[in-house]
Amino acid sequence: MASDRRIYLDYNATSPLRPEVADVVARALELPGNASSVHAEGRAARAEIEKARDKVARLVGAKAKNVIFTSGGTEASNMVLSPSLRRLGESGPSRLLVGATEHPCVLNGHRFPVEAVEIVPVDADGTIDLAWLKSRLELVGEERILVSVQLANNETGVLQPVAEIARLVHERGGLVHTDAVQAAGKLAIDMAQLGIDVLTLSAHKIGGPKGIGAVVLASDQLEIADRLIRGGGQEKGYRAGTENVAAIAGFGAAAEIALATMAEEAARVEALRDEAEAHLRRIAPDAVIVSAEAQRLPNTFAFAIRGLKAETALIAFDLAGVALSSGSACSSGKVKRSHVLDAMGVEPALAEGVLRVSLGWKTAKEDVIRFAEACEKVVGTLYKRKANAA
Known part of the structure; x- marks a missing residue:
């Protein structure tokens, strides 16, 4: 349950x-x-x-x-x-x-x-x-x-x-x-x-x-x-x-505290981050992990699934009890076009759907499992909609 x-x-x-x-x-x-x-x-x-x-x-x-x-x-x-x-x-x-x-x-x-x-x-x-x-x-x-x-x-x-x-x-x-x-x-x-x-x-x-x-x-x-x-x-x-x-x-x-726990915490959070990415790839094989080949923070990944808009996805994840953010931080409460993704040359249609997952000191394995469960609901709805439109 x-x-x-x-x-x-x-x-x-x-x-x-x-x-x-x-x-x-x-x-x-x-x-x-x-x-x-x-x-x-x-x-x-x-x-x-x-x-x-x-x-x-x-x-x-x-x-x-x-x-x-x-x-x-x-x-x-x-x-x-x-x-x-x-x-x-x-x-x-x-x-x-x-x-x-x-x-x-x-x-x-x-x-x-x-x-x-x-x-x-x-x-x-x-x-x-x-x-x-x-x-x-x-x-x-x-x-x-x-x-x-x-x-x-x-x-x-x-x-x-x-x-x-x-x-x-x-x-x-x-x-x-x-x-x-x-x-x-x-x-x-x-x-x-x-x-x-x-x-x-x-x-x-x-x-x-x-x-x-x-x-x-x-x-x-x-x-x-x-x-x-x-x-x-x-x-x-x-x-x-x-x-x-x-x-x-x-x-x-x-x-x-951050200095005293940094090495151990970075390894722990990175393992959870990688596990979350693996769940995402299993659930949505067509998901794009932004900058997957670059050196990144151990706690962060951004992803997009074609056809899934960030604003819609954020609401769906929120209703499923999972707090994420869009590709760009925003002070007005609205999802805005990311200047970061624009500068990287990410195609607009994909950039509009980028979501960010960032983990930290309270994140546990159970949280990653809940993220995966929410993904299955959100992505399942998207795939069902695509199938009906085909």
Whole structure:
């Protein structure tokens, strides 16, 4: 008999809050002090922030002093993608190059003039065209360039060759930002090994609270001169406003858990992901797994079945008790055409039916079985409709 328990397979949109993190947040909410105050209560709040800063830094192989807390990944990207991001003593970049499959917070949230922005194409798997990028960088001359490429795509899970990109960009004196929101906690990240200058993070993708993120600079020899939120001197002057102590503490707790469990969890979730894909192929042999041959996050796969529209499928899965998402995340509640799939050259008829499955810390084998059962219902209805139309 089928369980009435709902199955949540939309971790790339947001992860359920870990109970251990919820406990940390609840305790921090009871702290009465402002972290900028010098009395004991203020110092206690400040201590929570600094402990969290160290934990977030450890997650990405950075130094705590170079972590700047923000309200989330979107604000973090808006902050750093600015002509004022620079090495001390140097001028900032005058041109921005962004990957074609970047998150909207990068594509639409930067602070460069439209004429100073170029899109870096991707191949059919969604991987950055390194030959194009290298050719473009050879034309740089004296112009300083900032390149922004995500570590992992939120829709397809495709991983980008960020270390190679950083090497090419630095050879020309440029700077590199990577949106690591989807990769953090799922892959081992070391900023020094990647060779990047700055990355951005979000807590709610790793079992932390919503509404808290971070900018992480590679060193204190980098600065963002034009501050996005001005006022007091919080976050070393980079981000004004009284700190959200509870959310920051929760971010730190989530980062600590993610780092401690990463290797084991990645293997576990990848096995479940592969099992879900196998069920899908058995039920729908004509299903297309997007970027199946590319390196992907261990928890993510996107698929389409010809003739099945994403909006219809999402409703059908939802009624069957399974939460998925369409190929593109959407703020309006409607299924939109995916710019990621367009950039990859996926034919429109197929792109309109792409669904994303993303697993996480609560996902169990029983959830994969329920996904397969829902697939059989949804696909069975589609095949029956096709047969009747034939």
